[in-house]
Amino acid sequence: MIDIPYARLLGLDIEHGEGAPVLVMPFDTGKLGRPGFLHGGAIGGLLEMAAVAALLQQLDDASAQWKPINVTVDYMRGGRELPTRARGRVTRLGSRIANVEAIAWQESPEKPIAAARMNIMIKRK
């Protein structure tokens, strides 16, 4: 599991496969916003964790530190009372900055409920 308290608070689980890890956020009432729909903050938090997980996999350097610079989240569909999955993709890995995208889905990755773009600062030791 991801050793970050906030990821534990969201109950995030990790599915390793080909490519970047898929993070799974189980549904519970602690993720709800307006009745019947997931809160945008919970979806955004999951997307950010997925982006970071993709970056850390690609960095493959346990001593590297990261810091989010910004995030832009687009919400495409309402998140229902279901588990939500998210996966990040590093679009550019520089020496100091990584550009990372992530999508979140419930039914299939072809029908994302939200997408994020992040700029993340990297400090390698």
Next chain:
Amino acid sequence: MTFDLQALVARMEGHGRLLGLQYRAHGDDWAELAIPYDPRQIGQVDSGVLASGPILTIMDVATSAAVWLKRGAFLPHATLDMRVDYLRPATPGKTVIGRGECYRLTRSIGFVRGQAHDGDPDDPIAHVAGTFMTTADIS
């Protein structure tokens, strides 16, 4: 005003309650909320710095409330997009305060902006801009 933001936040369930969101103040087109420091929300284990997700959430709710205040009605809406600049890490142990403003409202869209800080509004930790769309007449 046709709805009571303070009561709404106090009764809030779901993700707002999970993060311990609190009401602080509001005006005609703005709302200010707080999240007391909570070690469960740490994002950087070695430094104890808060994760960015809770900052996104407090700003989503504060800017949402700003839309309802400007509209004078609690109309359900969905976040279309939210952009957050993380200006500096929040100081571990400090309460995060988020102030959202609705600076333009159309029939269906609310345009919002806001800042978060951890004690000094002149030294913000985050800046946000976003849009909401009413879902009231959309099934």
